[in-house]
Amino acid sequence: MVNYKKHSLNFKLRLVKAYLNGGSYTGLAKVGGITRSLLKKWVGHYRQQGIEGLLPPGEQSYTREYKQEVVLVYQSSGLSLGECCFKYRIPSPSTLAGWIRQYEQFGIDGFSTARGRPRSMKSKPKIIKRYGPLTRLEELENENLRLRAENDLLKKLDALIREKEVAQKKKR
Template sequence: MGRKVKYSYDFKLRCVEQVLKKNQAVSTVSLLNGIHHTSLHSWVSFYEKHGKKGLLPRENQEYSLKFKLKVLESIVDDSLSLSQACLKFNIPTKSAIMNWQRNYKKLGITGLNNKPRGRPRSMEFKRAKKKSNKPLTREDELLLENESLRAELDLLKKLQALVLAAQSKKR
């Protein structure tokens, strides 16, 4: 299942064309269409740099370690702002680069590795032992009986402790 896109491709293209081809101001177009002017500015920039591809909705993309390093190095070497870096490398949001910078400062190059997505498995379930058709040996039977008697004894001890606790509360 893909992520929900707030504005359709056609809507973005229509707004950008109003600005570029009809020579309307960004603020006017943004007010008419009910969008924020900074969004429209970025759409226009992406359209000018990458053409119609720049307006296509992007799936959550995983960037390689090499690419992330290249982006961070070019920000430092070329003195790029986050917006300029997004435009140059076709990254949809500045927050992605900000996260890379923060992780790189904290953890170094290992902070740029892609992390596994989704909820981690919290418990490993023990598989039930398969029952075999072979009859149990006398020793196995005694072990099973011993185990069940211990469980029953533990249950009775807990029940007795609860009863004593309830009686002491009444007193």
């Protein structure tokens, strides 16, 4: 497993300025113990935004409209992925490539905010809990919830038994 480390602003600035003063990517990357591509990225960010470009981007969330704007600029301007990322301070070209893919497949709806696996279970109804006696209506609501849950459980059990029987019949 690779051990990632964060580099200080002074370290980045020193290497970038050394490159701009005539150093080579390969030589400076060896001296700094980093990859050439990382140094190139820092130099590009520095050229685009100065010292601010070398600051860590931090956690960032992008709106659907912002993503659409960046994708449309990329498609119309002829900028490379890297140049577009430098211009809009997107940390990785793979992020922008994903946005482009989503936009081409689904349009702006491809940038939905829902991420991850959808919930399989609905939210549970709340059983009323209260100190002291419950009203008759609250007691009936609680009993109704319990009976619904029991009914759902029995239906699920019945469906599983039927599935098992069908599977056994197919084996014969």
